[in-house]
Amino acid sequence: xxxxxxxxxxxxxxxxxxxxxxxxxxxxxxxxxxxxxxxxxxxxxxxxxxxxxxxxxxxxxxxxxxxxxxxxxxxxxxxxxxxxxxxxxxxxxxxxxxxxxxxxxxxxxxxxxxxxxxxxxxxxxxxxxxxxxxxxxxxxxxxxxxxxxxxxxxxxxxxxxxxxxxxxxxxxxxxxxxxxxxxxxxxxxxxxxxxxxxxxxxxxxxxxxxxxxxxxxxxxxxxxxxxxxxxxxxxxxxxxxxxxxxxxxxxxxxxxxxxxxxxxxxxxxxxxxxxxxxxxxxxxxxxxx
Numbered sequence: 001x002x003x004x005x006x007x008x009x010x011x012x013x014x015x016x017x018x019x020x021x022x023x024x025x026x027x028x029x030x031x032x033x034x035x036x037x038x039x040x041x042x043x044x045x046x047x048x049x050x051x052x053x054x055x056x057x058x059x060x061x062x063x064x065x066x067x068x069x070x071x072x073x074x075x076x077x078x079x080x081x082x083x084x085x086x087x088x089x090x091x092x093x094x095x096x097x098x099x100x101x102x103x104x105x106x107x108x109x110x111x112x113x114x115x116x117x118x119x120x121x122x123x124x125x126x127x128x129x130x131x132x133x134x135x136x137x138x139x140x141x142x143x144x145x146x147x148x149x150x151x152x153x154x155x156x157x158x159x160x161x162x163x164x165x166x167x168x169x170x171x172x173x174x175x176x177x178x179x180x181x182x183x184x185x186x187x188x189x190x191x192x193x194x195x196x197x198x199x200x201x202x203x204x205x206x207x208x209x210x211x212x213x214x215x216x217x218x219x220x221x222x223x224x225x226x227x228x229x230x231x232x233x234x235x236x237x238x239x240x241x242x243x244x245x246x247x248x249x250x251x252x253x254x255x256x257x258x259x260x261x262x263x264x265x266x267x268x269x270x271x272x273x274x275x276x277x278x279x280x281x282x283x284x285x286x287x288x289x
Contacts, residue, residue: 011128014136018197019223021143026202031161039195040095043102044071045186046123050109069183076175126190129241139184146177193242196249226252
């Protein structure tokens, strides 16, 4: 058991780091109503890794990271520029088209590589179990730096996300930092894992809490518990860790929402019955003639 925990420790710590930064960014994404920007940038990052593999013919992590980051930053710049035309062209449409483009080109590039199917699988769910402590520390430093920037300029970022002001510079800085996070995250965890960690905790936080602070706290607690439970299930049933995280997060999301809906229905029905019984039991006073 101790050997298993020692083996899983880097992956668990990295997953907690992913929840920490992505739950916060997820609140911004939901507020901006650009839910699929994460999966689009993740697919762009995966495309960058594939292009690096195709060009260099070697699995050089630094080269793959460079290509991924470059493509993510170019797309981030494009999203910032196209936001000016949001009334004419929905930003969600641009994000969807970007995702379709990245997916199509990714398949074309992978078709030219040996073991292309295996690379596509890795792009989707990653190889988080085999992350090293060095990669964990590197990711922690990058996420911490980006977290500090977001904290220092939180008013400006939230003003843009809430639609209270419009600024290309702040918008580009947000997408720039978002692109850096996505590049690191996708490199280790894959497209689907990153998307699930970004959206699911933040969506539940928005459903059950009102203030930004309480939403963030709810998202962090739920995300960490779900990730830890997914690692337990992966070791218990010998599941792939990445797919296990996606399945656990999304299944928990629907179970909690359905449970909440049933609770509200039962509560409303019982309350209605109670009020009806109270009205019938209250004696009616007839007016005097």
